[in-house]
Amino acid sequence: xxxxxxxxxxxxxxxxxxxxxxxxxxxxxxxxxxxxxxxxxxxxxxxxxxxxxxxxxxxxxxxxxxxxxxxxxxxxxxxxxxxxxxxxxxxxxxxxxxxxxxxxxxxxxxxxxxxxxxxxxx
Numbered sequence: 001x002x003x004x005x006x007x008x009x010x011x012x013x014x015x016x017x018x019x020x021x022x023x024x025x026x027x028x029x030x031x032x033x034x035x036x037x038x039x040x041x042x043x044x045x046x047x048x049x050x051x052x053x054x055x056x057x058x059x060x061x062x063x064x065x066x067x068x069x070x071x072x073x074x075x076x077x078x079x080x081x082x083x084x085x086x087x088x089x090x091x092x093x094x095x096x097x098x099x100x101x102x103x104x105x106x107x108x109x110x111x112x113x114x115x116x117x118x119x120x121x122x
Contacts (some may be wrong), residue, residue: 010088015108027082031075035059058097062106072106
């Protein structure tokens with residue numbers, strides 16, 4: 001039997017490429033605060049300074065639409081987590097703003113389907 005000891009704070013999986021970060025937050029937190037948590041986590045373990053120049057305005061959070069595999073819905077910074085239709089353990093995709101002002105396309109590795117692309121021979 002598995003017991004979940006968390007009682008008040010949901011956690012979410014933040015995904016970009018092969019990176020997945022688990023962040024726990026309050027249901028009453030605004031998405032702008034969640035983005036700040038994400039940025040702090042990215043910069044805390046950024047040995048190559050890849051995320052050093054980022055700020056929260058360079059990050060967009062998206063959730064995948066339930067009815068379409070390739071459709072994403074952005075999460076507005078002023079919205080509270082509890083009003084986003086998110087459930088505990090949901091995946092949230094994050095994309096970064098490019099130098100030209102456009103946004104990356106959302107992508108996260110699906111290890112169930114992408115695993116066949118990995119060469120395991122040595």
